[in-house]
Amino acid sequence: MTLALIAALPFLGALLPGLMIRAGRTACATATGSVTLLALALLALQAPAVLRGEIVQTRIDWLPALGLNATFFLDGLGLLFAGLILGIGLLIILYARFYLAKSDPMGQFYSYLMLFQGAMVGIVLSDNILLLLIFWELTSLSSFLLIGYWKHLPEGRQGARMALAVTGGGGLAMIAGMLILGNIAGSYDLTVILQHKEAIQASDWYLPALILILLGAFTKSAQFPFHFWLPHAMAAPTPVSAYLHSATMVKAGLFLMARMWPVLAGTPEWFWIVSTAGLVTMVMAAKIAFFKDDLKALLAFSTVSHLGLITMLLGFGTRAAATVAVFHIINHATFKAALFMTAGIVDHEAHTRDLRRLGGLRTLMPITFTIALLASLSMAGIPPLNGFLSKELMLEEAAHTTWITPWAMGVLATIGAMFSVAYSFRFLAHGFLGPVRDDYPHAPHDPGPGLWGAPAFLVLLVVVIGLFPMASAAWLVDVAAGAVTGAPVAVKISHWHGLEPAALWMSIAAVGGGLMMLGAWAPLRAMWDGTPRPEAKRIFDGIIEPLAALARSLTYAIHNSSLSRAIAVAVLAIAAAALWAFSGGSHAPGSRALMPVEPVVAVIWAVTMAAAVSVPFLHRIRVVALIFVGVVGLLLVPFFVLMSAPDLALTQLSVEVVTILLMLLALNFLPKTTPEESPAPRRLFDAGVAGIAGIGIGWLAWEMMTRNAAFEPISHFHLAQSKPGAGGTNVVNTILVDFRGYDTFGEIIVLGIAALAIYALSENLMRSPAVTRRLAGTRPEREAGDRHPMMLVVSTRLLLPMAMMVGVYIYLRGHNMPGGGFVAGLVFAIAYLMQYMASGYVWSHARQRYDHHVLIGWGVLIATLSGAGAWAFGLPFLTSGYEYVHVWPLEEFELATAAIFDLGVFLCVLGAVLLALASLSRLAQRTGEVANTRAYDTEAPQESR
Amino acid sequence: MMGHWIIAPVVLPAFMAGLMVTAMRNDLLLKRVMGVTSIVLLNAIALALLWSASTHGPQVYFLGDWPAPFGIVLVLDRLSAMMVMLLAALALAVVLYAIGSGWDAKGAHFHPLLQFLLMGIGGAFLTGDAFNLFVFFEILLIASYGLMIHGGGSERTRAGLQYVAFNLIGSSLFLFALALTYSVTGTLNIADLAQKLPDLPEGDAALLRVTAVLLILVFAIKGALVPLQFWLPGTYANAPGVVAAMFAVMTKVGAYATLRFGAMVFPPDLPATGTLLHALILPAGLVTLVVGAVGVLGASTLPRLVAFGGIASMGTAFTAIGAFTPATTSAALYYILHSTLATAAMFLVADLVIRRRAHARLTETAPPIAQSGLISALYMAAAIAMAGMPPLSGFLGKLLILDAFRDQAPLVWSVILVYSFLMILGYARAGSSLFWKPSAMEAQPDERAPEGLAFTATFGLLAGLVALTLLAGPVTVWLGITADSLYAPQDYIAANRLGEGG
Amino acid sequence: MEALVAIAIGVMTAVGLYLTLRLRTFPVILGLTMLSYAVNVFLFSSGRLVQNRAPIIGTGETYTDPLPQALVLTAIVISFGMTAVIMIMAIGGFLESGHDRVNMSGRDQDDGGPEAGAADGDAAGEGRA
Amino acid sequence: MLKRLFPHPYLSLTLVVLWFMLVNQWKLGSLVMAIILATILPLVTSAWWPNRARVHHPLRLFGYTMLVFWDIIVANFQVAYVILFIPRDKVQSRWITVPLDLKSPEAISLLAGTITMTPGTLTSDMSACGRALLIHSLHAPDPDSVRDQIKSRYEARLKRIFE
Amino acid sequence: MTPVLQTAIELVIAAGLVGGGFFALVGSWGLIRLPRPMQRLHAPTKATTIGVGAALLASSIGDLPQGGTISIQEWLITLFLLLTAPISALFLAKTLILRGEADPDIPDSGTGQPWATLGQERPDP
Amino acid sequence: MILGYALTFMFACIALAFVLNIWRLFTAPTLTDRIVTLDTMAINALALVVLYGIRAGTGLYLEVSVLLALTGFLGTVAYCKFLLRGSIIE
């Protein structure tokens, strides 16, 4: 459990700063620091066991189905890294307390920092590669926040995005690599995977996995060619740079390579990829670092260079080299963190980090200078400091490694070391030595111990390890290297190996060369400035920006908000898919006997088709198009009659009438003609698309009608049960209100919703000033003088009750004969519409006692309650009952609960149609018309009541 | 056993909506109270249904007391119960957000329409009848039309028109497909179809294949599968934010139906259709993924960015569904749970931003917004979820899918990983320009009502993601059983008691 | 007869789709109406064509399949509701922007902000085909 | 009371007859239903028919209806003749103004309807004040006689019935 | 029912059908043949109506020869047609007048007021 | 026998009438003519429905005719009102 707690503590600690910041900055830092300290203490408690060679494990099941579990283990490597992360973390917290300005939100900073710390600890303690991946990506995210912490700096923003893109992207690649490893090993547990070296290296998937995992590692550790993001991350506050970009995050890649070393290393692929990347990075970054004027940039490239060095060592694939790598990791962490903090102090005090504006700080900031001096000398590899020890070992390893030629590696490593010496001394010489200047942006002097305490402690380590490596560090190197190489290691570190080793001479050459380069600074700088070189940010932007622009243009080109394109693509895709599906299965033509064609029917068919086909040709005059569409709809009525569907004929007819009224109401607001917009080829294309769909659907219809169903249709039950079971002889109606009453329930709700939506939109429209303006302009040029001709009004007075009577009749007989609540509702609605047309909406509606909403609401409620009424009898929703009633002297008649449901249908339909049309009428009133107070316009004989 | 409660997710909102329209049309407060009450009840019912489905197996509700397949049935199984639960949970967040943000007061009828939408979606999840599925699709669609144009405005209306028009064509396609289904098989009951189709005469195979493809493509339209996705960006980007959040579950209806039919009615071992649907959906899902991710990277307004994020998540879901194996289906279900909450959260965050920001364009700066710190944190969390970054459930969902696709690793893995990369880029770019742009720092933000309820709702969704992450173990075990039951539907069919009344 | 009906369904489908591919709202809506005719007849035909066998119990010995008729009824009603909704949207779009184009202009789709609603689209009249 | 229950008694009566026409059968139950509806529907719709049409001679109204039926049949033959046999350019269409003596809107409407359904004439408009009808005659070599016939054959009868 | 009566009724039915067909055809033919818009209005309002009326008569008594009863629903249909046809005709005529498609030389109304269609909109008192 | 011929005759007449109607619809010189034709077609459709009923010997389809007679004119009036006033309900 302890390991899980160690990993969890920083995350829990991330919640603290936000709360503690109210108690003051020091309290905030103390609280945060104590969490880290607690974690460090817990780690220390585990250390003895690890140093004895044991492995501490914790396992919590999380997602066993996937093999993702919260499994942690602690070995030497983990101990080393966890110690570095927590220890340096503690120092950074201390340092940041004094570094951050009053205006910087410190709580936020510590929260981000703790998130990051937790993620890092998680990486190094994970015993499950999926878990490791989670922490891995979390470091990318939290570093994104940290780098972008100063939101106002565009460099910070871009730097953060670049870091996230590169490291996050690399992490994605690593996911694939890890999954491959897991699949080969049969487990995602690291401890298991680490035992499958042979299986993994023999697998066909070894190389892809290696490349993918290395992509993750290289991006994180800023190895060539992914080194470019790191300097840009320097826009972050210095504590961040010191922590992430020297001590921890960038080392996550190294950690991973070290972690996977037992299973991945030792192959030629590993050697070539890893050591080459490391070597190139080391040399190239060192050279760049030499020419950087920004202290932090210099240190950043120096970091990249040192990471390259370590990568190279790991790439060699030998135990000795790996051991040296581990040692250098420790050393680099100490001196580089100290240097970053020093740079931060300089920046903090002098308000600049530009070497060209610095110099002479030696006397102004003696403490800072001392720290910087020791750390730089260590970085340069000057004895007896710790940097010297690991550099010697490195040079020795390089000298004995054959890379292309036996000597190339040694030469290049020496050149790298030479640059390293050069930039280290330049850091000192241009920053601290030389005369005191009088043009610093701010008068520098040594800060308080709060700021220099942390680097001073680190430099102390630099010196102690340098002087007494065997006592102070060898045990840690042993246990960590042992974990990396999977075998016991007993390292021997000494300052003097005699005159034989190549490293001595290479070292001397490096120091000499480095000093000479610094001496020749001015001409070298001029040469450097004269050399064109790729600027990382420009290249990155050159990739990302065009990518984003391409994405944008692609997206907007494809999704151009064109309905016609959407439909055309959909139709073609559907047709293609259907054709493809059809061609893949066996097909027997239908065997159903066909119905003979009557001449009359054929003629009327031809008339219908003529009307339909003509619509595309004359659709631009909209009323005419509506008339032709109406003809097709009208002629469907006799079709349904002919084909034994009286209910359908009734419904089609009444819906058709209401639809035409609706369309005309709408057309009043819309342009009356459609301009010709599509060019002929486009029209031809559209016709082709439509034609394909038409042929396809027509052919499917043919196939459907000419065969019998493979199984007996379920409707045989409806026919058999209509009378005895549902109490009605009109089977269509019993299906609608009983067998499938639930469909009808849904259907009326659709209508109700439609009306509500229409009402809501029309309400909105009436509130808009632009709409009101346009409405005023919709009146036709020429208008008849009378709005409500008397003849229509008088006829309506007769027709209205008559139509209602027909409606009642259709409702009542629906269960047994064609009709029903739906058609009845429409007939009633048509009757009301007739009244509205005759005397106008305002006059007519003023004489109506209820709101249309209420009709809809009651319709829904009645239908729902009539369905739910069955519950009272313990029966399912919509279960109906019927009874034949005999009341003297009347004939026997039937009472069916389905009729109540049908009443709900009726009300809902009526309310919906009226509400929809009323909404449109209300809009029409905004065209500036005057409400009438009389039923009809004609002057003479009027009545009043 | 749940008895009548199975239909409660349909009847309850219908009744509440009817009541609102009838009696409390002009009283916003009353409607809010009723709306929240209804949804809280719905959550309780959904929870009970979920429990019952998990412990008692599939249960069938015979509407009108008619035997299947002649009447319509509702079927409560693990999958439908889960989807109803998801719906209810999302609805709670949405209704609270709508009240908190005042969206529900920006036009008439928000609350009844929302109730009807819940009814439609819940009904679609629960129904055991193919034609009834169409009816409930239409209910949810028309309610969504109403909600889509809630609040009005020129572009919203026009986008709504495109949405409606395209979906009307989708509805037509649905009816074509249902007619074919009935004419070939003579039945509409899903269990009946699942039972009968293996015995289909060979000569009908081709027609059945066409039927299957047409049906699935209808669902693909709802699910915005490329190339049927064109309706989504405009619709989601122009819908009120809170409505768009609710729509996050609407696309899942398409995914749900695809799964229900693809796994149960046209399973891979059905001789007539075989791997037809697999071959259709999987590639389309992958392309959808890419289209969505490219859209996220290329979007120039926040709502469009989120909309494309939604497309990408549907691409992921369809990719997983399209394999039609229990393992991938289980992963797909987890991903569906995740992406519904994540997409909704993202839409709510986007709405928080847009209502405070002078404009929605990402390419141009705008004055700072009120509560920027809190909102940016919410954005970050939602973006992490959408992009499938750790530690939220999106990452687990992605891992589950990747792991389930180990047989098709090169293609599927690379597409999913590349898409993740593009998503990360897109969300990071958008986030930094929304919250970090320097010119966004100049003026002081407007004072704004704190909208505690709106933030609570957004937090609630994110908390859901956290829960989904922490409980991933038990959840995936449960989903595994659910997925298995789809490919071995004996219990589902048996619960229908087919032919006992014929 | 079956052939005639099949052709009719195909023709109505094609005409409907052609109209929905137009660029103005009204023809699109007419196209959807026409398409719904095709759908209804198609759905109706799934019960096959039968004359003089209306499914009213007691009016004959055998009856045509009543189920598709019931389904078509439902479909007709639903499509009516849908037509009404899209119609008001067309009106709304026109009244708010001054044109009745179906497609949105490039500028339109970039505005999601609160002020977008009030925008006057008369100017956005580029001739997009 | 009865007046309030039956605002338009003739309408109610018509509706009873109509109901029987609809149900197409003679049953006691139908009568009960007919009476219920004939009571309710005029009440429901009475708001839109605020005044009461007075019919003084209901039997004469029946006679008038028969007369019009006969005229309609005749009219059809006349129109058919014109359509089929009179050369296109010989058809003498005329506008005719018919000044109205009728006041009741019901009566005027009935007259206008009659004119449309009977010999070769068609009510095309009404003056804004409602005191004249504009008639179009399909083939009227002598328009004055047409007007006279309308006034004597139909308007006079309607005046007796309604006023 | 005697065979003679039966035959007579059948003859009436047949006459109704033949006449109905004839008039329906004449109505539609008149629409094409008559040269002026106002003239074409006459054709359907009369000929078609009576054509349908005749068919309805045939339908009404169509069951008699088989021993059925007279169906009176057809009368209702006829009634509705007669009630509504004049309104259609009036509105069609008004439309022609307003659009200037009617015969010219519309006479004065003789009342001092214009024809309603051509007048100015009159606000309610 | 004779009924059969008469029925066939009327069917033929109605079919021919429809042909004339559609011809008029295409060639109509004025918009009003098209409305007149639509009105005529509604009545012809009514006749067709009645004829189908007579031929099938059933009254099941009469309600369709009732509805056609009752509502058919409404379309005509609405089209005219549209041309006359723009707004059909004002």
Ligand code: NA
């Ligand atoms: Na029942």
Ligand code: NA
């Ligand atoms: Na006349």
